[in-house]
Amino acid sequence: MAIRSLRTLIASSLLALSATAVQAETFVFTAIPDEDETKLVERFQGVADYLEDKLGVDVRYIPVKSYAAAITAFRNNQVQLAWFGGLSGVQARALVPGSEALAQGVEDQAFVSYFIANTSTGIQPADNLADLKDDFKGKTFTFGAKGSTSGRLMPDFYLREAFDAAPEDVFSRVGFSDNHTRTLRLVEAGTYQVGALNFQVWNKELEDGNIDTDKVRVVWQTPSYPDYQWTIRGDVNERFGDGFKDKVRQALLDLNDPKLLESFPRSGFVPASNDDYVPIEKTAKALGIID
Template identity: 70%
Template sequence: MTLSHIRKLMLSSLLLFTSFAVSAQPFVFTAIPDEDETKLVERFRGIADYLQEELGVEVRYIPVKSYAAAISAFRNNQVQLAWFGGLSGVQARELVPGSEALAQGVEDEAFYNYFIAHTSTGLEMSDTLPEEMRGKTFTFGSKGSTSGRLIPEYHIRRVFNEAPEDVFSRVGFSGNHTRTLRLVEAGTYELGAINFAVWEKELADGNIDTDEVKVIWKTPAYPNYQWSIRGDVDERYGDGFKEKVRQALLNMDDPELLESFPRSGFIPTENENYEPIRSVAEQIGILD
């Protein structure tokens, strides 16, 4: 009994292997895990289906657990396309010569952040980061996030002239924007920094208890999320493939897909647009 069982098992696994071998070289992409995973998977499976249709090759999305994992997968050529934040895009393209920022969301050209506070702090919306923030608890998003870490830290250092650990009594990294929102809403942290797009979307969906948490400051604009692609995709998937991907992204007009990001559409961009992000990262010491 066991023997026939084993044989069946080996046969099926063999078939499994060959089926992968036949459909070799799918076009794979990933995205930084900046929000709840369920939402990401839903969103990017839709994108995968869309791209597969437009590009005529098999397209797969793989979810990752950290920003660094997204960058490493891109660098290691295990994914060829990625939806990066400003900072992760700069880091990734630095590591992969020839890679390019292809397209960004309309909103990403001038992205901004909210600093949010639990209502018990008594802080209100103001024109700058209020001095009363000092001594409270504060959470960033992910360690490698632009809007969750880099930009907030930059402004905290600029205003207080000190490292965040010295300004606040406790500094944490929630992991992603949705969690920053939940943690501040619950009062686990008194303050937090969140990207405006997540905040606005959650607010519109009625997922924020505005009696518990409110926006206290809006940052100046900076360039953020973008689709980045490896430089060697043309060799691998045929001449003009990169342009095809760019066009597919720019042509995306399915309101449901766009709404899931949420972006109103995608526009072309290039590596140079992210120079401000690089210089901020170098100032803070995240980039060498």
């Protein structure tokens, strides 16, 4: 009896230690650096606090310096969840079998990019991008980050489709600003004459009074496409307990804090799946950005 009791005590202790280890794990997430770092830290620290309360585990947000760094952190299990753009999400999920798109913003179901121009160019808004070919020819142009869906992939695709030429063959100089806010500032200042950026960044900066519309204007809007999403690694249940992935999904879908949503800016989050981003994958393959 004594031996049996000892065995029971040891088994119970091991189970308790195992449970404590699970509870002691920190759930870590990141986000692509598509805007000014100060804004991102403020936004995602709020998300970390929210998730910690909902999930019952320690949650930490870590900033990264590039889109590639966000993908690498996800691949290496340095983070278990990430707020990716359409393209970076496709790239990350391809590297981590079983990873899954959980939720997207309401606005991400039909996202668009804006082409903007410094007003000194005299370029006027057009309904068709092809009508701007002569206006764009010889101007300077900046994308956002090289891995950006709304700042590079889709603008690049539509330029090639409309002009039957690579951007480098249309513009006198093509650059990469690294984020949407910087694209806006560079075009507004005239450092680049034309650029492409996320429509949500433009709209939020306009709403906040941070755009001089005497210096920069929107000249064309792309057709819609799926974009940002929360993507989670497929092994989180093994690390944080059965049902953890579903708990994260539900917490994201239930996020309704007006201040937090406004910081994205999104009106809310809806379910997403990997299949939603097949159009992004096909476009990236067509441009040779991914294999």
